[in-house]
Amino acid sequence: MADTAHSSQKTPVTVLTGYLGAGKTTLLNRILSENHGQKYAVIVNEFGEIGIDNDLIVGADEEVFEMNNGCVCCTVRGDLIRILSQLMKRKGRFDAIIVETTGLADPGPVAQTFFVDEDIKAKTYLDSVTALVDALHFDEALKTDRVVKEQIAFADHIILNKTDLVDDAKLDEIEGRLKGLNPLARITRAQRSFVDIASLLNQHRFDLTKLEEIGHDEHHHHHDHNPAHGEPGHVHDEHCGHDHHHHDHGHHHHNPAHGEAGHVHDEHCSHTINPIHDEEIKSLSLSTDKPIDGIRFTQWLDKLLAEKGQDILRAKGILNVKGENKRLVFQAVHMILEGDLQREWQADEPRVSRAVFIGRHLDTAALKAGFEATIAA
Numbered sequence: 001m002a003d004t005a006h007s008s009q010k011t012p013v014t015v016l017t018g019y020l021g022a023g024k025t026t027l028l029n030r031i032l033s034e035n036h037g038q039k040y041a042v043i044v045n046e047f048g049e050i051g052i053d054n055d056l057i058v059g060a061d062e063e064v065f066e067m068n069n070g071c072v073c074c075t076v077r078g079d080l081i082r083i084l085s086q087l088m089k090r091k092g093r094f095d096a097i098i099v100e101t102t103g104l105a106d107p108g109p110v111a112q113t114f115f116v117d118e119d120i121k122a123k124t125y126l127d128s129v130t131a132l133v134d135a136l137h138f139d140e141a142l143k144t145d146r147v148v149k150e151q152i153a154f155a156d157h158i159i160l161n162k163t164d165l166v167d168d169a170k171l172d173e174i175e176g177r178l179k180g181l182n183p184l185a186r187i188t189r190a191q192r193s194f195v196d197i198a199s200l201l202n203q204h205r206f207d208l209t210k211l212e213e214i215g216h217d218e219h220h221h222h223h224d225h226n227p228a229h230g231e232p233g234h235v236h237d238e239h240c241g242h243d244h245h246h247h248d249h250g251h252h253h254h255n256p257a258h259g260e261a262g263h264v265h266d267e268h269c270s271h272t273i274n275p276i277h278d279e280e281i282k283s284l285s286l287s288t289d290k291p292i293d294g295i296r297f298t299q300w301l302d303k304l305l306a307e308k309g310q311d312i313l314r315a316k317g318i319l320n321v322k323g324e325n326k327r328l329v330f331q332a333v334h335m336i337l338e339g340d341l342q343r344e345w346q347a348d349e350p351r352v353s354r355a356v357f358i359g360r361h362l363d364t365a366a367l368k369a370g371f372e373a374t375i376a377a
């Protein structure tokens, strides 16, 4: 696995996605008009949409191409490479770059651009991918266009916008589905894209050195709005003993004990398997408190990404490797894998290995078996 160290000299890039009408322009206007003391260069798909002094606004034409390296999932955005290269010649005029994609754009090639192109990699780093979700049109958009799921799957931060247009029960339901599709993302509810701008920037979500936790535990405010278990509006999460089957199934049965018939593995048993049946894209969380064989794990992950990288959109993990005091941390975008030993496990920290995969057509049984086979003898 390749080592990555983000030098502070590199310019952070925040990618903004979201389906048509989700509130991207509204958010961008907020970012550009709020007095936050930072200067942004903004790359948008249309010219002349926003005119603000002080910030650079550049138009882009969508141009996706495959890397000539025999890997079909290694698509990058040629327009983005060109514009970023041009922008970086004016380094010093801005503190950060924001890339707004069109509502129809697949975020995969945009994200991969930052890991594939050497020049871009040397000068910038992908800080985070924020996806706006329209609460009112969520169901419809999800059915209409697969890009909506891709945007959700790639996001580190999901802004559930237009909360004024639906009731709390609907918001809870949407949030449950978002968590099922992407347990790695933090979810913030908003009206008129009103979020703390600081929460969008300097997130280092692709930076292994900053990866502390993965999954729901990562951000405590996930549960800000969650009423107690059994109360109306409660969203089932890792803190309740329930299985995590998708809310769409319309029923929540209590989970029999581990080993009993009908038990669904969840965060409370040693091997977590958490499939969400949402047509194509789903997520899978695996965990074990037994130490992992580092070599076996690396071989398994390398092979998995080589074979299935096209379908694996995002993956992250923190592993307890046998005989190693440091945490093995990895993150992947399709086949692009970064892994490294990071800080030492703290004395009070449970040495649990966790890995989360988000992808299309995930073979949950095979993934679970593959993961378990990396447990050290």
Ligand SMILES: Nc1nc2c(ncn2[C@@H]2O[C@H](COP(=O)(O)OP(=O)(O)OP(=O)(O)O)[C@@H](O)[C@H]2O)c(=O)[nH]1
Pocket (backbone or CB within 6 Å): 018, 019, 020, 021, 022, 023, 024, 025, 026, 027, 102, 103, 161, 162, 163, 164, 165, 190, 191, 192, 193
């Ligand atoms: N009621 C309500 N309307 C909103 C909210 N956020 C945005 N809007 C409105 O929704 C419409 C679309 O918002 P935009 O910010 O233009 O969305 P966009 O994602 O840039 O749209 P495209 O450029 O078409 O992809 C605008 O009329 C906004 O004023 C919200 O939270 N509540």
